[in-house]
Amino acid sequence: MILGGGNVSRGHLYVGRTFTRNRLGRKKLLIVFDDVSGYQQLEFLIGYFDYLNSRSRIIITSRDMQVLRNCSVEQIYQVNELFHDEALKLFSRYAFKQNHPPVEYMELSNKIVSHTGRVPLALTVLGSMLREREKPEWETVLSKITRIIDRQTYDVLKLSYDKLDDIERYMFLDIACFFVGEDKDLVETFMHATCIYAYGLHVLVDKSLLTVSKLKNKIEMHNLIRAMGREIVRTESVENPARRSRLWHHEDIYGVLKRNTGTDEVLGISLDMSKIRNIQLDPGAFSKMHNLRFLKFYNSANEMNSKVHLFQGTTLPSRELSYFYWHAYPLKSLPSDFNPRKLCALHLPYSNLEQLPNEHFFKLKYINLSHSKLTKIPDIPVAPSLESLILEGCNNLLEIPSSVGYLDKLVTLNLRDCKSLKSLPNYIHLKSLKILILSGCSNLSKFPEMLDNIKELYLGGTIIEELPSSIEYLSCLIILDLENCSRLTCLPNGICKLKCLEELNLTGCSQLGRLPDDLGSLKALKKLKV
Known part of the structure; x- marks a missing residue:
């Protein structure tokens, strides 16, 4: 018996500084420290590792990755799920x-x-x-x-949650209830907009409470950990969902909205409308939800109509609202008093919306109005922080305001299948733009220049007849898609100077006579479709 058969209580952890050095230093050992929550525990037990026999091996298990880093371990093994x-x-x-x-x-x-x-x-x-x-x-x-995790599993998993600070718990519950499968950047943006700074995200990763997929940058969480988080919220008020901080189950939400019992304790709502009957909201349905930060009405069955209906003049929560998603939003405009100064994400796909309010959305980074009935959009300087603008399938959209050309932070502009769009602003100097999608804009005959940092350019299905010679200056371009550009007759020789180009799609370019002679100089090219 290395420790003489005695038990070392927590009150005598310092025994390791003297007692274990003499006994452990001379032996070849396999030492296992299970469920270590802090480096101090190891320090109390055995001090530093340098006096141990060089042939000894130490195994440490922990729920917190940072503990292992603090111990300067040689190798970290992440335990995978069972097949x-x-x-x-x-x-x-x-x-x-x-x-x-x-x-x-x-x-x-x-x-x-x-x-x-x-x-x-x-x-x-x-x-x-x-x-x-x-x-x-x-x-x-x-x-x-x-719906409900069993108590024994819940108690074990909750140990990691209990060791989080208040901000980390706040983030964890938001993610468990609303953000699994969402883009990590969007989650961080939401946290910042609500003054919950996203530094805690890496803490949740270290404690194995969530992961971030490397390929898609999506937030992932184990089903049982997610269930544990939701159970914590459910127990805030078992009998009255309106007293819980977060609502995600369709029956609970339907009851709260139907009975108009919302309270200022509700911080977020995520409703799958495919699982409910049609409901007509009372004009004051949200009037008591003063602290609502997250509102999402989505449809997992992709039905084209909203099952949540509004009277014209219904007040929507806006004071604290940071994330607003409504699939097939039923009205032609947002309420006149809708002025969410903290809004960072506005998603209204397949909506009846015909125009946006001329409000100042200083924190707004994501707009998705795809397949809506918009005819025009206001000057976008009202959203100077915008990074993603998605207007795909807005068939009634006639023009893009010139102010779009001055959105210095815009990274993605998606105008796919905007079939009424005939031109873009003459001047576009979007220094941050990486992705421009104009595919299916069947009345668009030219595209703007001054896209120095563009990486992906999609022009398929447009009626362009030629590419400008300046395309050779798109030194960062990786993807150029010209599929079904049926009027395109030639490619400029400058296209052969695109040293980063990896994909070139010329499928369906029926009028294209020949390819440039120097196309073989595209050393980075991996995929050519003709």
Whole structure:
């Protein structure tokens, strides 16, 4: 027994500074420190590692990545989820005392494994609970776990949440309720707009409460961790959803809106309209929700009509509103008193909106009005921070105001399938613009110059007859899409000077006589479609 068989209590952790040096320093050891929450714990137990035998090995498990960095570990191993077949096998051992479910329980077992997120603790708890139970009881449990996490799993997962500070908890609950699957940059923008600074995002990653996909930059969260966060919110007021800080379940939201019982405790609402019946809102439905920061009415079934209906003159929350999403917004305009100074994201796809208010949206970074009935948009200097403007499919849009050309921070401009659009402003100097999409603008005969930093340019389906010679100065261009430019007759030789060009699409360019002789000089070119 290395420590002489005695137990070392927390009150005597400093024993490591003297006692363990003599005993551990001479031995070849495998030491495992489980569930370490801070470097101080290791320091108290054994001090620094330099006196240990060079052949000794130390394994540290922790819920916090920063703890491992503080310990200067040589290698960090991220534990992955079980594969589905592994999870099913583990569940079956506890539910049936065999490696596979009986045929008659296979479908139910697969559903339960999927809902648990393949977490071993949840699999063993549920498997033990369902052993020798009849099918109706299984179905009851399955219906519950889609909404409410079991207590034992909840208590274990909540340990990481309890160690967060107030701001980190605030962020975690917002993400668990509203932002899983959303772009990380959008989430950070929302946090800044609500004065919750996004430095805490990396803390949540370090504590394995969420991840950020490297390829798509999307926020990801394990199903059970998300369920744990939502359970924390649910327990704020089990009987009265209107007293909870965040609402996401369609039945809860429908009841609050139908009965007009919203309160200033509600900070956010995310409603899937495909799951509810049509509802006509009272003009004062939002009048008591003074602190509403997040409002999202979406439709996972992509139905073209809003199931939430408004009377003209209904007041929308605006004082604290930072994120506003309404699929198929039903009115032709936003309320005259709608002036959300903190708004950072405005998404109204497939709306009946015909015009935007001339308000100053100083924090607005994202506008998505795709497939709306807009005929014009106001001068955009009212949104000087705008980074993304999406007007795809706005068939009634006749023109783009010249002020768009002065949006210094605009990164993405999407005008795909704006079929009534005949021209763009003559002067566009968008120094931050990286992506310009004009595909399907079937009446557009030319595109603007002065796009020095553009990386992706989509002109497919336009009626352009030639590209300007100045295209050779687009030194950052990676993608050039000219698909179905049926009137394009030639390509300028300058196109061969695009040293960063990786993709060139000339499919359907029926009038294009020949390709430039020096096309082979495009050393970065990976994909050529003709």
